Amino acid sequence: MQQLNPSEISEIIRQRIEKLDISSQAQNEGTIVSVGDGIVRIHGLAEARYGEMIEFPGGIQGMALNLERDSVGVVVLGEYEGLSEGQTARCTGRILEVPIGRELLGRVVDALGNPIDGKGSIDAELTTPIEKVAPGVIARQHVDQPVQIGLKCIDSMVPIGRGQRELIIGDRQIGKTAIGIDAIINQKDSGIVCVYVAVGQKMSTIAGVVRTFEEHGVLDNTIIVAASASDPAPLQFIAPFAGCGMGEYFRDRGEDALIIYDDLTKHAWAYRQISLLLRRPPGREAYPGDIFYLHSRLLERAARVNAEYVEKFTNGEVKGKTGSLTALPIVETQAGDISAFIPTNVISITDGQIFLETDRFNAGLRPAMSPGTSVSRVGGDAQVPFMKRISGGIKLALAQYRELAAFSQFASDLDEVTRRQLEHGQRITELMKQKQYSPLSVAEMGVSLYAANEGFLTDVAVDKVLDFEDALLAYMNAEEAEFMQRINESGEHNDEIVAHLRAAIEKFKATGAY
Amino acid sequence: MAELATLARPYANAVFGTAKSSGDGLDRWSRMLGLLAATVAEDAVRRVIESPAVSAEAKAFRLCELGGDELNERARNFVGLLAANHRLGLLPEIVRQFEALKDLEEEILDVEIVSAFDLDDSDVQGLKDRLTKRFQREVVITSDVDAALIGGVVIRAGDTVIDGSVRGRLDRLTEALKQS
Numbered sequence: 188m189q190q191l192n193p194s195e196i197s198e199i200i201r202q203r204i205e206k207l208d209i210s211s212q213a214q215n216e217g218t219i220v221s222v223g224d225g226i227v228r229i230h231g232l233a234e235a236r237y238g239e240m241i242e243f244p245g246g247i248q249g250m251a252l253n254l255e256r257d258s259v260g261v262v263v264l265g266e267y268e269g270l271s272e273g274q275t276a277r278c279t280g281r282i283l284e285v286p287i288g289r290e291l292l293g294r295v296v297d298a299l300g301n302p303i304d305g306k307g308s309i310d311a312e313l314t315t316p317i318e319k320v321a322p323g324v325i326a327r328q329h330v331d332q333p334v335q336i337g338l339k340c341i342d343s344m345v346p347i348g349r350g351q352r353e354l355i356i357g358d359r360q361i362g363k364t365a366i367g368i369d370a371i372i373n374q375k376d377s378g379i380v381c382v383y384v385a386v387g388q389k390m391s392t393i394a395g396v397v398r399t400f401e402e403h404g405v406l407d408n409t410i411i412v413a414a415s416a417s418d419p420a421p422l423q424f425i426a427p428f429a430g431c432g433m434g435e436y437f438r439d440r441g442e443d444a445l446i447i448y449d450d451l452t453k454h455a456w457a458y459r460q461i462s463l464l465l466r467r468p469p470g471r472e473a474y475p476g477d478i479f480y481l482h483s484r485l486l487e488r489a490a491r492v493n494a495e496y497v498e499k500f501t502n503g504e505v506k507g508k509t510g511s512l513t514a515l516p517i518v519e520t521q522a523g524d525i526s527a528f529i530p531t532n533v534i535s536i537t538d539g540q541i542f543l544e545t546d547r548f549n550a551g552l553r554p555a556m557s558p559g560t561s562v563s564r565v566g567g568d569a570q571v572p573f574m575k576r577i578s579g580g581i582k583l584a585l586a587q588y589r590e591l592a593a594f595s596q597f598a599s600d601l602d603e604v605t606r607r608q609l610e611h612g613q614r615i616t617e618l619m620k621q622k623q624y625s626p627l628s629v630a631e632m633g634v635s636l637y638a639a640n641e642g643f644l645t646d647v648a649v650d651k652v653l654d655f656e657d658a659l660l661a662y663m664n665a666e667e668a669e670f671m672q673r674i675n676e677s678g679e680h681n682d683e684i685v686a687h688l689r690a691a692i693e694k695f696k697a698t699g700a701y
Numbered sequence: 702m703a704e705l706a707t708l709a710r711p712y713a714n715a716v717f718g719t720a721k722s723s724g725d726g727l728d729r730w731s732r733m734l735g736l737l738a739a740t741v742a743e744d745a746v747r748r749v750i751e752s753p754a755v756s757a758e759a760k761a762f763r764l765c766e767l768g769g770d771e772l773n774e775r776a777r778n779f780v781g782l783l784a785a786n787h788r789l790g791l792l793p794e795i796v797r798q799f800e801a802l803k804d805l806e807e808e809i810l811d812v813e814i815v816s817a818f819d820l821d822d823s824d825v826q827g828l829k830d831r832l833t834k835r836f837q838r839e840v841v842i843t844s845d846v847d848a849a850l851i852g853g854v855v856i857r858a859g860d861t862v863i864d865g866s867v868r869g870r871l872d873r874l875t876e877a878l879k880q881s
Binding site (some may be wrong): 203204207209211212229230234257 | 704706707853857859860861862863864865866869870875876877879880
């Protein structure tokens with residue numbers, strides 16, 4: 188970087204000073220009467236509003252959450268150790284806001300939008316309040332465009348659409364974040380902007396995730412909002428709302444965005460901590476009474492908005508385009524108990540869930556998605572016709588396989604039909620395995636599943652199925668590159684395409700190169 | 702522990718109501734309450750009030766004795782009531798709230814003006830007129846001088862603060878430049 192010379196520096200400073208408005212205005216002030224546990228009680232501040240930013244000496248900020256008759260309860264967004272009784276606190280007149288815009292892409296920010304990746308300041312022009320009302324019924328449009336996650340098991344059996352909320356739920360260390368990361372990696376060229384919100388996680392984990400994005404070339408398409416485990420609870424509480432505001436920027440301008448909340452369990456813990464310290468009455472599992480509303484209002488903001496809404500929002504600049512914000516919230520369960528408080532809450536809010544099971548994970552089936560209990564309430568509407576037709580039989584085949592699985596011990600004594608069903612199920616289960624950071628395109632997934640459905644795998648040993656798939660895809664990408672690209676671009680399904688596909692696979696099998 | 706203000710409020714409201722309806726007048730009660738609060742603040746008196754060994758009646762009696770002829774019948778009753786409820790320590794807060802209610806009633810606003818240099822009378826009158834217009838109440842000004850402000854004035858009216866001092870502007874400039 189070139190060295191600035193002294194006159195340039197003073198010129199920059201002078202410009203900044205001229206842009207500033209430091210005229211005196213009437214402000215509301217109050218006195219701190221108690222400080223502790225990140226909560227400050229202030230006497231005075233008669234005109235404080237709910238959720239307003241309060242300024243403390245030293246530039247520390249807080250958020251007014253308890254408006255009582257004789258005092259205001261403020262949660263401190265940052266280090267509260269420097270505050271003491273008797274200091275003055277000031278209303279800012281602004282409800283808590285975060286910066287938004289394209290300038291945030293490729294950056295790692297904290298819950299207030301301040302950069303923490305050491306790459307310099309972010310000169311965002313726009314800000315938005317963190318609490319906003321979700322789009323109304325009239326402004327919405329039906330979800331029928333797909334978000335390709337790149338994972339066979341998800342895109343075939345629980346397809347996700349743009350504007351949908353799909354919960355990823357499972358025990359610890361089971362691959363929940365891995366699904367989120369794979370989803371983001373697959374959005375490299377899809378035109379979907381990604382936001383990854385890390386709540387209450389280890390800083391080392393967050394650093395690893397950023398590194399992964401960088402390695403796979405998707406960091407420039409992603410905003411990362413990090414409120415790590417060492418950040419105060421108020422910042423962890425705000426982070427998902429801040430990320431949502433950043434994602435809504437794209438939604439409201441006719442673009443598509445994907446947001447991953449990792450994870451909402453820790454978000455609920457942070458909110459519980461704040462509520463208990465503010466002396467709000469505890470309810471079930473000591474969570475406050477409005478813990479459902481906390482997540483429902485966050486997830487309702489993930490939606491698909493129609494073109495009229497976008498046109499109105501952009502004052503006619505963007506016409507004829509719908510916008511969407513797709514949410515993939517993550518919830519951690521304890522010992523697979525999805526009937527606990529927070530899991531049931533979030534399951535009832537979202538449009539489906541991807542349920543990951545420890546048994547499947549330990550048996551080597553990764554992603555450990557359970558096809559029986561995982562659901563997407565948008566379903567086939569969010570699949571391109573090609574995928575929809577080809578993956579139609581997968582879920583059924585696996586369901587039938589599960590029913591017969593108990594009989595697999597008597598394999599030699601069974602009738603032909605049952606045995607074939609078992610073997611087919613085993614091969615499909617094996618095919619659903621996929622390595623991390625290896626997303627597949629629509630065409631590749633389609634080819635794989637078509638081969639499985641049409642019986643091309645019956646003569647392949649179960650433990651060789653994945654090798655067969657690798658070889659088949661390599662062949663298709665080399666010899667039939669044009670065909671594959673055509674499928675990826677159009678997504679259509681007709682007899683001609685199916686015939687071409689069948690012929691290609693038969694040709695591959697004839698070569699015997701697997 | 703509940704806020705002192707919350708505990709004192711019912712008493713202040715009751716006293717205010719009595720003062721208005723009884724014909725004693727707000728000023729009279731203001732004086733009596735002021736006297737009681739000042740008495741209670743004295744070390745020796747405070748020790749007696751806080752002592753669990755002395756009975757409520759005794760505390761009330763002592764306090765009324767100290768108040769002397771200044772306190773009328775109703776004021777004595779009030780002291781007895783506070784003593785019986787163990788709320789004598791709230792007197793300073795009760796007085797504060799009573800004065801606030803009185804100001805509201807008489808439409809007076811207490812404004813504190815701190816300036817860097819002495820203000821002359823025309824300046825003070827000018828400020829008074831503008832403030833009266835802004836707050837729609839009669840303004841009573843207390844002024845003070847603080848050289849640390851460098852220039853300009855800081856006006857405090859209740860919770861609202863208008864910081865027009867040079868020091869305030871420099872502070873805001875510092876904060877803004879540090880943030881960007």
